Every structure is written in structure tokens, then in C-alpha cells.
Amino acid sequence: MLEGADTELFSELIATCDGMLSARVYQRIYQTAQRGGLIVEVGTALGAATVALALGLKSSGKAGHVYTFDPMTGGPRRSIKSVEQRIAWIEKNLLRYGVADLVTIMPCDLAGGLAELPSGEPVEVLMLDADGRIDRDLEALHGHCAADCALIIDDVADLVRVRRKGATYRIDSKMRLSWLLTNMLVSTGRISPGERLVNTYFGDLTCDPTRIVDHAEVLAIYRQLVFQSASANRLQRIRSRLMEWGQEVAPDFAAQCRRVYRRAKYRTIGTDTAGDKAAA
Ligand SMILES: C[S@@+](CC[C@H](N)C(=O)[O-])C[C@H]1O[C@@H](n2cnc3c(N)ncnc32)[C@H](O)[C@@H]1O
Numbered sequence: 001m002l003e004g005a006d007t008e009l010f011s012e013l014i015a016t017c018d019g020m021l022s023a024r025v026y027q028r029i030y031q032t033a034q035r036g037g038l039i040v041e042v043g044t045a046l047g048a049a050t051v052a053l054a055l056g057l058k059s060s061g062k063a064g065h066v067y068t069f070d071p072m073t074g075g076p077r078r079s080i081k082s083v084e085q086r087i088a089w090i091e092k093n094l095l096r097y098g099v100a101d102l103v104t105i106m107p108c109d110l111a112g113g114l115a116e117l118p119s120g121e122p123v124e125v126l127m128l129d130a131d132g133r134i135d136r137d138l139e140a141l142h143g144h145c146a147a148d149c150a151l152i153i154d155d156v157a158d159l160v161r162v163r164r165k166g167a168t169y170r171i172d173s174k175m176r177l178s179w180l181l182t183n184m185l186v187s188t189g190r191i192s193p194g195e196r197l198v199n200t201y202f203g204d205l206t207c208d209p210t211r212i213v214d215h216a217e218v219l220a221i222y223r224q225l226v227f228q229s230a231s232a233n234r235l236q237r238i239r240s241r242l243m244e245w246g247q248e249v250a251p252d253f254a255a256q257c258r259r260v261y262r263r264a265k266y267r268t269i270g271t272d273t274a275g276d277k278a279a280a
Pocket of ligand 1: 069071073
């Protein structure tokens with residue numbers, strides 16, 4: 001259970017930064033960052049986990065810095081239209097929580113901004129919450145991670161999402177891809193079994209960081225994405241139609257509704273190792 005003040009802090013974080021995870025998960029991200037040192041996040045969105053990482057680092061009193069990468073072209077569905085507006089929004093949140101000096105926002109993907117990371121300093125904490133292609137980001141960081149780097153991977157669930165827009169169906173296998181890749185890395189002993197909170201993995205690297213990605217094994221995982229099952233019940237279909245419509249006509253109001261829905265969902269499924277199939 002969260003302490004009173006923590007519940008408030010992380011619930012506020014979800015509201016102010018449009019956080020997509022539960023308060024318990026943000027609290028665990030905060031605790032992981034207390035390890036200190038160089039922290040890399042892939043997938044900033046509006047900075048909820050970034051703030052949790054930076055607050056954890058700050059509370060530890062240790063030296064360190066958070067680099068957060070996001071090309072800022074997808075993700076949050078507010079009325080924020082440009083990359084500049086999005087960066088300004090994130091900066092406002094960092095200032096609000098007093099952590100602006102601990103964070104560098106990188107409006108690009110990891111490969112594009114890798115040269116900006118301080119050379120010779122190992123990554124102590126790595127958080128992956130982008131598009132599910134965690135092999136790409138782990139490979140980009142070959143040789144940059146500490147041997148026992150703490151690892152946070154979000155959206156690890158055996159779930160394929162199908163969304164209909166007019167006559168087109170969009171198949172989103174991000175969660176399943178993260179789930180397959182994470183399970184493979186655990187079963188081959190490259191990362192620790194760790195712990196799963198809702199759909200987020202918390203563990204550590206347990207192999208030589210330059211050998212974490214084996215292309216043949218990764219290819220075998222991507223091959224599993226050729227045929228997949230997905231189901232959506234009538235209620236889910238109605239919900240996604242309403243969300244899509246809300247997104248078109250009132251994006252900020254739709255964002256608020258999503259927050260209320262998420263809060264209710266996390267209350268229902270609990271905060272500890274809940275089923276991997278929890279709907280997103
Ligand atoms: C699920 S959101 C991240 C949520 C965020 N961590 C939070 O706590 O609210 C995923 C983000 O990943 C970003 N993204 C997608 N592909 C990316 C890539 N290749 N590199 C970095 N970020 C990426 C998207 O723009 C989006 O903002």
C-alpha cells in the first residue's frame with residue numbers, strides 16, 4: 001500500500017502529466033531511480049515517468065541525471081499539436097516538481113541522440129516505454145549500460161489491440177511484442193526474472209551488456225507476430241468508438257475521461273502483480 005503523502009504525490013503526477021500508468025507503478029519507478037547515476041528513459045509522452053524518475057533521483061541525494069528520448073510525433077492525445085508545444089508542456093511539469101535541472105529532454109529517438117549522453121558514464125537505470133521494439137533500444141545502448149543496470153519495461157502483456165477507424169482496422173501488437181521479447185530475455189538469463197506490477201517489468205541486466213541482443217532470437221520473436229488472435233467485446237468496441245469521437249471533437253476532455261477510466265481500472269485490477277491481460 002502507498003503511504004498517504006505518496007498516494008497524493010503520484011495521483012497528482014498522473015493528473016498533471018497525463019500519466020498512463022498507475023500510482024503504484026510510478027512509485028516503483030521513483031524507488032528504482034533512487035539508485036542514482038545516469039538514467040535513460042525512452043518514451044517521454046508528457047513526462048509523468050520522467051518526473052517520477054527525477055524525483056526519485058533527487059530524493060536519493062546522489063549525483064545523476066535523467067535523459068529522456070521521444071521524437072514527440074505520437075503518443076499523448078491532447079490538443080498539443082507541435083513538438084515545441086509538447087516540450088514546453090513537459091518543461092512546465094519539470095519546473096512544477098522542482099526537477100528541471102535534473103532532466104534533459106531529447107526530442108528524438110535513442111539512436112538519434114545517443115552521442116549526447118555523457119561519455120564513459122554507464123547507464124544505471126533504463127526505462128523503456130516507447131513502441132515495444134525494446135531490442136532496438138537495448139542494442140543502441142550496447143556498451144553504455146552498467147553490468148547490473150536496473151531495467152524498467154512498460155506495456156509487457158500478452159495483448160493485441162484492434163481499433164477500427166471507418167473501414168480500416170489498426171492492429172497494435174506493441175504490448176505483445178514487449179511481452180515476447182521480455183520473456184525471451186528472462187528465459188535466456190539476460191535479464192533477471194524481476195517483478196511485474198500491472199503491465200510493467202522491474203528487473204536488472206544479468207549478462208554482459210554488449211551481448212543482450214541476439215539477432216536470431218529476436219527474429220524468431222518477430223516471426224511470432226505473423227498470426228495472432230485478438231478479441232474485442234461489444235463494450236470495448238463502443239468504448240473505443242466513443243474515445244475516437246471524443247478525440248476528434250474535444251481532445252482535452254477525452255484525455256480527462258481516459259484518466260478517470262484508468263484510475264477506476266487500476267483500482268479494480270489492484271496494484272500488485274495483476275494479470276498480464278489487463279486491458280489497456
Ligand atoms: C506510452 S507513451 C509513454 C508514457 C510515459 N512513459 C508515461 O509515463 O506517461 C509512449 C511514448 O513513446 C514515444 N515513442 C514512440 N516511438 C519512440 C521511439 N522510437 N523512441 C522514443 N520514443 C518513442 C511516443 O511518442 C509516446 O510519447
